[in-house]
Amino acid sequence: MEKLKIQLGNLEFQNPVMTASGTFGFGLEYEDFFDVQKLGAIIVKGTTGEKREGNPAPRMCETPMGMINAVGLQNKGVDYFCQHTYHEIKHYKTNVIVNVSGSTIEEYIKVAEKINELEHIPAIELNISCPNVKKGGMGFGTDPKMAAEVVEAVRKIYKKHLIVKLSPNVTSIAEIAKAVEGAGADSVSMINTVLGMAIDAEKRKPLLSTITAGLSGPAIKPIGLRCVYQTSKAVKIPIIGLGGITNATDAIEYILAGASAIQIGTQNFVNPRIGLEVVEGMKEYLDRHNLSHIWDIKGVI
Amino acid sequence: MKHCDNFIVSEKKFLNQSFYKLKLKATKPLPEIKAGQFVEVQVNSDSKVLLRRPISINDVDYQTNELSLIIQTVGQGTKELAKISIGEEVNLVYPLGNGFEVKGESVLLIGGGVGIAPLLYLAKQFNAKGVKADVLLGFRSQEQMISLDEFEKCANVYVSTQDGSVGEKGLVTENSIFSKSHDIIYTCGPTPMMKAISENALKNNIECYASLENKMACGIGACLCCVQNTTEGHKCTCTEGPVFNAKDIIW
Structure with missing residues (x-):
């Protein structure tokens, strides 16, 4: 499918469809449903320097056309990933990208250095936008100076493709994107979840253990599109768009807004085969509109 | 698969x-x-x-x-x-999910509300192995009850209602069958009920398995939303449960 083949920086993708970190496990969880190697990339669960238990339950509630999660980066730590999980997924014939998270610059560096050593991981997605951790996370992603500082530090030691995942919980996401571009990011992905909240009126209590947490799903698609559109006018590095994509049409909208590629998140929970359906749907769109390549419509708005 | x-x-x-x-x-x-x-x-x-x-x-x-x-x-x-x-x-x-392990000779299955649902299939599996299970079902009142015909075909059925409109009055843990000795207890229902049953079972050295109903998104271990706190840390209810050994659950 030449029409869907893309290159971001030095990295080739057989198609622009990736699965968002935290919504697709390590790919293994979805192997029963389709050949996950048909995706452009699998972005695996956020990985930190040490094992994390994440936040207490309740961690999830559904809201109109969306869900709020407060998982809080539960993961087994980078060493476990390198020694165990990596060996289960390194054979995938598509890009496996690790989402790198942390509380301090040192932690981001430590994780990135270890992932840099893994032959079959051609890129990392630096998560400076997780709203569900007390320290670090979104703190780095809401201040242009801090964002630039962490990206610069990781850039020095990480030699492959560096994606930086940005938060929409800022006044100007384009400003943050410019800062990380200046600091050496190869691309940006946006948006991480939107900080939200849900309350049980009868019990007069919050529905999540952290009170505020990350909203995802179709409800946030207009915000994601707006962020991609604004950022595409401000930076030269490619943008990977995400937020509320449920079908190929949504994915096309992100490309029209200026994204070079897209990620599917929450919809993986609803339709485990959605990744493949979006790849096929994008191809069908291009055929129907007589277009020779997906980027023919990139950023036309 | x-x-x-x-x-x-x-x-x-x-x-x-x-x-x-x-x-x-x-x-x-x-x-x-x-x-x-x-x-x-x-x-x-x-x-x-x-x-x-x-x-x-x-x-x-x-x-x-x-x-x-x-x-x-x-x-x-x-x-x-x-x-x-x-x-x-x-x-x-x-x-x-993992499902129940069908084991034991003298077993008590306790369901509360809609939590009785999976216990029918479990009782049938025991019956197929030649074990007639004791099944204790708790409801708020007669209005909340459903026909128990299918349970009666394969198990010994006992009922508790909070208002005493059917069966024994009170909570399932107050039902006379609950105090009889069993090898293993299996339970599914509201959390306070399962917690009380588990604590009681552990106190009396009875093996006990509870099927939890934590809020869930993906169901396949990808989102990590439905975790239950256990003696071994957070575990996904969808893949490592919904059935947990009561001794591992931190309620």
């Missing part, structure tokens, strides 16, 4: 004011399904309800290739699902 397929609604029956039963016919042969496993039901692709609903499997009929679910209308999703008609399609991700 997990599957994602459309099923056809072959039967729909309201069991009381808030419970309904759906019989769903598979379009290909059903895989082996364990008692205590569950399905993730897609409410309706046109609905404003986004996520699937995890529903325990009430019964399996390999001959007719049908699954039964008992669903309680609690929110928007289960309310919309109740409007489905016979002949319509419904999409399931199945079978999910």
